[in-house]
Amino acid sequence: MSGGSLLPWLSMVLILAGGLFCLLGAIGVLRLPDCYSRMHAASKAGALGAVLVLAGVAAATSGEATMEALFALMAVLVTAPLAAHAVSRAAYHADIKPVVGKLGNVIEDERLEADPWGRSGTQTVSGGEDTASGRVVEETRLTAARGDGVSIAAPVAPPGGAVGLPTQTSASSSPVGGSAEDNSSPSAAGPTENQRNDRS
Amino acid sequence: MTMDMVGAFWVIPLVVLMLGISAVIIVVRLLKGPTGPDRVVAIDALTLVGVAAVALGAMISGQIVFLDVAVVLSLVAFLGTVAFAPLFRKSEQNRRERAGLDGEEEEGRQ
Numbered sequence: 001m002s003g004g005s006l007l008p009w010l011s012m013v014l015i016l017a018g019g020l021f022c023l024l025g026a027i028g029v030l031r032l033p034d035c036y037s038r039m040h041a042a043s044k045a046g047a048l049g050a051v052l053v054l055a056g057v058a059a060a061t062s063g064e065a066t067m068e069a070l071f072a073l074m075a076v077l078v079t080a081p082l083a084a085h086a087v088s089r090a091a092y093h094a095d096i097k098p099v100v101g102k103l104g105n106v107i108e109d110e111r112l113e114a115d116p117w118g119r120s121g122t123q124t125v126s127g128g129e130d131t132a133s134g135r136v137v138e139e140t141r142l143t144a145a146r147g148d149g150v151s152i153a154a155p156v157a158p159p160g161g162a163v164g165l166p167t168q169t170s171a172s173s174s175p176v177g178g179s180a181e182d183n184s185s186p187s188a189a190g191p192t193e194n195q196r197n198d199r200s
Numbered sequence: 201m202t203m204d205m206v207g208a209f210w211v212i213p214l215v216v217l218m219l220g221i222s223a224v225i226i227v228v229r230l231l232k233g234p235t236g237p238d239r240v241v242a243i244d245a246l247t248l249v250g251v252a253a254v255a256l257g258a259m260i261s262g263q264i265v266f267l268d269v270a271v272v273l274s275l276v277a278f279l280g281t282v283a284f285a286p287l288f289r290k291s292e293q294n295r296r297e298r299a300g301l302d303g304e305e306e307e308g309r310q
Binding site: 007008009011012015016018019023025026027030035039042043044047049050053054056057060061062064068071072076079080082090091096166 | 205277281
């Protein structure tokens with residue numbers, strides 16, 4: 001061994017810490033409120049626990065087994081965050097709402113700012129309107145407050161409607177949800193046209 | 201494979217006990233999880249605990265071959281978790297279409 005008498009102590013500390021982190025990750029998976037924070041616990045604390053145990057095995061052994069344990073460590077370290085990201089992304093696209101605090105859901109807020117009419121999640125809006133979309137939102141809010149009746153509820157569309165998911169049926173209760181769902185329907189083009197007429 | 205580790209006679213049983221408790225807790229979440237992603241996350245965490253347990257088993261038994269098992273287990277866990285993603289996306293879509301999509305509008309946005 002190259003490390004003298006240091007490596008056995010290091011291996012003991014690493015394996016103990018690995019077991020402790022595995023236990024913490026498991027408690028987090030059991031007790032956290034929604035599936036995103038559970039994924040946080042599983043993919044960070046759990047992966048760190050497995051990695052620490054593998055590092056402890058690599059420190060305790062010598063020769064070929066050390067290389068093997070380091071290779072397993074690399075495999076865990078590369079694949080665990082990818083898997084967690086894929087699952088959380090798919091969960092968000094399956095419209096599972098996260099439990100949010102006072103600050104709200106920042107993904108919905110950003111999507112609504114960049115895309116107030118719910119155009120299928122893409123950032124490109126034809127006609128150069130996307131650069132002034134924040135201004136459009138503000139003007140529409142002012143219009144709604146003034147009582148012109150152009151589109152009262154348009155900028156405060158429901159979050160499920162603003163996502164523009166294909167999971168929505170067209171039998172939504174408000175016309176805003178229908179306009180957020182379908183881009184080519186005349187109800188989707190209606191508030192925008194009124195907005196352009198207002199500004200010109 | 202030689203193993204030098206300080207206090208291996210008490211560290212290894214303690215860590216095996218910790219991993220067993222973690223596995224039991226994660227199985228509770230796996231059986232309880234209300235949605236599909238909860239169960240998938242529980243399976244992912246369970247395979248990570250399994251990787252750690254297999255590495256400990258390689259150390260206890262002195263067989264280097266078990267470390268190959270750890271590598272392959274982590275890779276298969278990655279593939280399995282990623283393969284679950286489009287599955288529950290589709291099932292969630294079916295469930296929402298059957299439920300008729302109401303109860304979305306009650307969370308008002310400022």
